[in-house]
Amino acid sequence: MTEPADTTTNGAVALLKTVRAGGARICFANPGTTELTLVRAMADVPEMRVVLCLFEGVATGAADGYSRVSREVALTLLHLGPGFANGIANLHNARRAHSRIVNLIGDHAQWHLPYDAPLTSDIRSLASPVSVSVRYLDSVDAIEEEVSGALNDARTAPGAISTLIVPTDVMDAPAHAAEPADPGDPLPERVPAARIAAVAARLRESDAPILLLGGDTLTEAGIAAAAEVARRVGARLLMEPYPAIVTLGGTLPRVERQAYFPDDVLRQMGESLVILAGARAPISYFGYEGYPSRLVPDDRLLSLSEPDEDGIAALSALAEALADLPAGDLPPLPALPDPATTLNAEAVVQALLPRLPEDAIISLEGSTLGGPWLREAHRARRHRVMTNTGGAIGQGLPCALGAALAAPGRRIVSLQSDGSAQYTVQALWTMAHEKLPITMLIAANHRYGILQTELRRAGADLAHAAIAGMTVLDDPRTDWVALATAYGVPARRVETLDDLGAAIDQGLATDGPMLIAVELP
Amino acid sequence: MTEPADTTTNGAVALLKTVRAGGARICFANPGTTELTLVRAMADVPEMRVVLCLFEGVATGAADGYSRVSREVALTLLHLGPGFANGIANLHNARRAHSRIVNLIGDHAQWHLPYDAPLTSDIRSLASPVSVSVRYLDSVDAIEEEVSGALNDARTAPGAISTLIVPTDVMDAPAHAAEPADPGDPLPERVPAARIAAVAARLRESDAPILLLGGDTLTEAGIAAAAEVARRVGARLLMEPYPAIVTLGGTLPRVERQAYFPDDVLRQMGESLVILAGARAPISYFGYEGYPSRLVPDDRLLSLSEPDEDGIAALSALAEALADLPAGDLPPLPALPDPATTLNAEAVVQALLPRLPEDAIISLEGSTLGGPWLREAHRARRHRVMTNTGGAIGQGLPCALGAALAAPGRRIVSLQSDGSAQYTVQALWTMAHEKLPITMLIAANHRYGILQTELRRAGADLAHAAIAGMTVLDDPRTDWVALATAYGVPARRVETLDDLGAAIDQGLATDGPMLIAVELP
Structure with missing residues (x-):
């Protein structure tokens, strides 16, 4: 009989092993002194890839790009409130992109906090505007629960940012690593059949409608399904103005981008019915006097799928519902522009x-x-x-x-x-x-x-x-x-x-x- | 009889004229679209110096440096929540330095906010950790009150950061400039005579005490007054570990810096009585297991002046109270180090x-x-x-x-x-x-x-x-x-x-x- 191996280690190693077991495999880091136990722990968890960044906005922006492409949860490792603050701007973008990110923010030992040392600040107030949840790890006993919670929060469809504050005393304390199963990607909600039927009925009676695609429908499968719908009802395909990630080119049909200035959007939308598939209702980017914020009135807007729903399946089902209609051509491509003659x-x-x-x-x-x-x-x-x-x-x-x-x-x-x-x-x-x-x-x-x-x-x-x-x-x-x-x-x-x-x-x-x-x- | 000049202008011009009349003469700016009315208004308020920075952390750090040296209120001009967020780290430092800063943060038009446009975020939550006050300018009628309020908040002794959120609709609205009088620097609180007497009495019976200087006492006048005290009671002069600004060199006595690691601070402080003049009680920078956060026990700490009090006057009064004692020498200077022989x-x-x-x-x-x-x-x-x-x-x-x-x-x-x-x-x-x-x-x-x-x-x-x-x-x-x-x-x-x-x-x-x-x- 062999002795069971001593699996006691410290909170930092336990945290990294737990988050790795939960499915996060990369960490974009700009650590400081409060994160040094975690830095040392990286030596014990070599299966976690660590990428050093020289500024926190690089780390958070890279986590965003990683998650957009892989749809996995990416970690950041940042240094207390001020270090985290440098990463907020790109987390703001990541939140809008529905990227899946867990921020690990080191903090002072809990017993040191009351002394208001130089780097002490209100991390929760800073993190809340960009985080679906802000958790504080107050004990090694909470590692499994808080890590699983943060990972689950980040995987909330269609994706979100969760922040976990980790004080040094918890990172230094003896701990056992947990191995929560990687729950994998959550399935998005299916769109109810009644809504698909209602959209199909409305499309049948519309003249030159618009399919405004966003989120998951801007994948190859989503655009292909949308094109099938468009061919049946003579629709134009548009994309939301700032997609997190969109597949274009090759054999895919052209997808026109929603314009920027409100007058251009009003012209672009005309009097068309606009079907939203994973996209938000068109609004003005900034508020301009004389223009409404909402650029398409409610009676010309209809939602097929919300960002947390399965828009690809909804578009496929919609195409099936319209399969009795003859398949026409998509709108002709715009004329090729003249070749540029200057460097512009x-x-x-x-x-x-x-x-x-x-x-x-x-x-x-x-x-x-x-x-x-x-x-x-x-x-x-x-x-x-x-x-x-x-x-x-x-x-x-x-x-x-x-x-x-x-x-x-x-x-x-x-x-x-x-x-x-x-x-x-x-x-x-x-x-x-x-x-x-x-x-x-x-x-x-x-x-x-x-x-x-x-x-x-x-x-x-x-x-x-x-x-x-x-x-x-x-x-x-x-x-x-x-x-x-x-x-x-x-x-x-x-x-x-x-x-x-x-x-x-x-x-x-x-x-x-x-x-x-x-x-x- | 001449007609009175038409002084109607817009909120942005009125804001800039009001804040200029209130004593702020420089603005460190990294503007975006929501600040463009303010950018245009700069043309009408040439007496405001504008300094363009290519990143918000440069703007806030420069405002900090400007205020430390001049003790004036410096402005920043930043772009909504994400732009402001990039400036938080250096505002964190500025807050600790008691610098006088008013942040002007552009925001969406109030009527555009409910639509959650891409750049919308919770600016108040982001700004609160570094701001003594966060104000929101909801009307041109409030310009004088809010600007005066923000300037006064920033001038709260010994200095603070105030944040004023300015939505574009208010900047674009017709307005009249107000001209609040520049109230100038507030006088710091005088230290009560009884406290000075108590410190003097304690110093008379102390062996090798320490004067720990911070804030205003690290000026030439403060250090000179502290040196007078030190000569009477055989005290050592120390400075807080991270002064906002300290005058050194020339004919001034050497001022030893409070050490960084707790064991070094414990050794440095020994069993001495520590008199705090504008400095905080020595704490450990980070929390280290086995060391207390507070490095000098209460019974060996005595406060002469708090950061918002007139420490220079207190030190001068203390020197007078001890003038009957013979003036000795300050501690000898440390030996000259050997000349460096390598590039270090x-x-x-x-x-x-x-x-x-x-x-x-x-x-x-x-x-x-x-x-x-x-x-x-x-x-x-x-x-x-x-x-x-x-x-x-x-x-x-x-x-x-x-x-x-x-x-x-x-x-x-x-x-x-x-x-x-x-x-x-x-x-x-x-x-x-x-x-x-x-x-x-x-x-x-x-x-x-x-x-x-x-x-x-x-x-x-x-x-x-x-x-x-x-x-x-x-x-x-x-x-x-x-x-x-x-x-x-x-x-x-x-x-x-x-x-x-x-x-x-x-x-x-x-x-x-x-x-x-x-x-x-």
């Missing part, structure tokens, strides 16, 4: 379109390249696109980083505005450190283009010194090649249309990351 | 000591250079030092930036660890843009030194791959010269002891910013 955003898109490898993943941030790409993406090979779901800028590079770790072997392309790239530029270091195949195209126009667009729309004088001083970034111009080089990422500056294709070829052929700074007018 | 932190300090110009201001972040400098600072010309008050890293470069704007003509020196410099590295751009005389010495050791120190203390194996992977940053090494160059800041790498002095000479002779990357072992 359209030129970047046109150069990338034929070069993008099958099953690439694009992380898209900023309106400069974002709009043009999504207009033409149907002409590329099949790929996926992640967009900025919550409007907190600094998402693009970290999201690309997370996607690369979630999809080994795939090419990741970052189409990135220069202004927003600044907020989490430290992502470059982790890309180099992990040697990830990420090709970045930075739209280097050295200004806050979206602010200039909004100001122009409002009739402001862009040349006024006070206004230019807040929107123009050309004194000095950021040298993106030097910046990338500083972090160990090879880089190349493109200043002519002729050089663009060769630079993209080089980037796509590079094993690791490469940054291409496209100097735009 | 001591070498950097020794090279800077004789070169630092009179009235320079040092922004100090990180233990690598921070400890060595504060041990030897008495040997430099008179200067001020700002330290990281709250432990949220990424403070050093922005704080230097803010100090430079608060003290035109002064040389600013940043003594900065490389790990923490990453968090707000975008500060370099604003330094170049504003051509500020900031000489940065980056301790480039390519690791998280403080984490290694803590892990070593806890007996961890630093060479273990899992632990090294979280603490060593040398794959790749950040190229600080390339990074500075990317942002338009001249830079130089120092790899030998011989080159160090010349590099510092060059930096101090440069009109604008310069970064010196000191490659440390």
Whole structure:
């Protein structure tokens, strides 16, 4: 008879083993002193992959990208309230993307908290706005319950963020690891048959309706099912304006993106009936005087599936319900644009379109390249696109980083505005450190283009010194090649249309990351 | 008879004029669409200085540095909850520094909020942990009251942070500017004579007491008054471990810094009576098993002045109360250290000591250079030092930036660890843009030194791959010269002891910013 092995260890090891057994396999970390027991514990839990980030917004954005691509729960490891705070902006986006994330936040020992040491802060107040639940691990006895709870909360359909605060005294205490079964993905709710029948009936009597797709329906299966419906009822396919992740290109039909400015959305929607499949009712991004917030009236809106429901099954069932109708053609594709003759955003898109490898993943941030790409993406090979779901800028590079770790072997392309790239530029270091195949195209126009667009729309004088001083970034111009080089990422500056294709070829052929700074007018 | 001028304008102009009239003259901004009416209003309020920052943590850290040096209220202008969130870490430090800051946070139009547009979040929950008050401007009629309230809150002795949320509909509405009188600095509370008498009595019977200085007593006047007390009672002068700003060098006596690790603090304090003058009772920075949080028992602690009281006057009165005692010598200075023979932190300090110009201001972040400098600072010309008050890293470069704007003509020196410099590295751009005389010495050791120190203390194996992977940053090494160059800041790498002095000479002779990357072992 052998003695049972002594499985006593400390809270940190128990926590990591428990969360790993529960299905989380990667942790994006920027630890500090209160997390050092967890850092040491990583040596005892080698099956947990740890990715070091030099700024917390990189860690949270990478967790978001990882979860969007894999649909798994990603962990972050952050340092008390202030460290966590640096990660909030990208968690705001991750919450809007329904990404599955568990934040582990180290905290002072419980007995040290009353003394208000320098790093003490109200972590719960900071975490609540981006978390479906905020848990506090007050004892090693609670590890299994709190870890399972946090993982389950994160897996709440369609996905959410849970935060678990772990004080150092609990991490240091003797503990046994639990091994909760990985419950796997929860099944989304099925859409009731009556709702599908009601949508089918309404579609039969509608003229040129719109299917507005979001969430799970922006997968290959969802779009294919939606196209079947569209062929029967003469519908147009639209996507929500900022999808977490959408499959486009290849043999998939073109999916038009919901516009940004309210006048454009009103024009786009016209008098059509709008069927929502995993998408929210169209609203204005910001509130503009003279425009309603809600851009389609209730009597022209009908929901087929909510974000927490199985929209793909609902679309398939809807197509079946309409199968008696003749299958027509989808709307004709828009005419091919003229080839770009100068180095501008359209030129970047046109150069990338034929070069993008099958099953690439694009992380898209900023309106400069974002709009043009999504207009033409149907002409590329099949790929996926992640967009900025919550409007907190600094998402693009970290999201690309997370996607690369979630999809080994795939090419990741970052189409990135220069202004927003600044907020989490430290992502470059982790890309180099992990040697990830990420090709970045930075739209280097050295200004806050979206602010200039909004100001122009409002009739402001862009040349006024006070206004230019807040929107123009050309004194000095950021040298993106030097910046990338500083972090160990090879880089190349493109200043002519002729050089663009060769630079993209080089980037796509590079094993690791490469940054291409496209100097735009 | 002339017609009265039409003074109707919009809420944004009225807000800026009101806050300017109330005494705030500078705004560190990273605006987005919800702040564009305020951006346009800047053209109408040219007496407000606006400083553009490429990341919100730069804006809040710069506001902190500006307020520490000037004691004025500094404004920030930030973009809804996610933009504000990026500024929280440095506001955490600013709160601990008692800096006077009013955050202006743009928000959606009130009528747009119910639609939960992408950037909507719970700003109040995010702002509360770092704000003495969070106000919401729901009407132009409330501008005078809310602005005055926010400014007064920020000026609450010894200084605080107030947050004012400004929705776009109020900024766009017709409004009249108010001109509240600038109330100027509030007078701190005077310390009651009875308390001073009690401290004097206790000091007369104490052997080798300690005067632990903090807040206002770390000014030239405060330290001089404390030195008078110390000479009468044979006391040692100590400073709180992380002063917001302290004057050192020149003819001032040496002030010993409270140590970091609890065993060092226990040794340093010995059995002495500790008189607190604007400082908090010594506590352990983190909680360590086996050590108390509070490091000096109550019966050996006596408070002369609280942070919101006039500590300088209290020390002067205390000196008067003890004037009958003979004035002795202050403790002898520690022996001069041996000149450094290799390129290490001591070498950097020794090279800077004789070169630092009179009235320079040092922004100090990180233990690598921070400890060595504060041990030897008495040997430099008179200067001020700002330290990281709250432990949220990424403070050093922005704080230097803010100090430079608060003290035109002064040389600013940043003594900065490389790990923490990453968090707000975008500060370099604003330094170049504003051509500020900031000489940065980056301790480039390519690791998280403080984490290694803590892990070593806890007996961890630093060479273990899992632990090294979280603490060593040398794959790749950040190229600080390339990074500075990317942002338009001249830079130089120092790899030998011989080159160090010349590099510092060059930096101090440069009109604008310069970064010196000191490659440390």
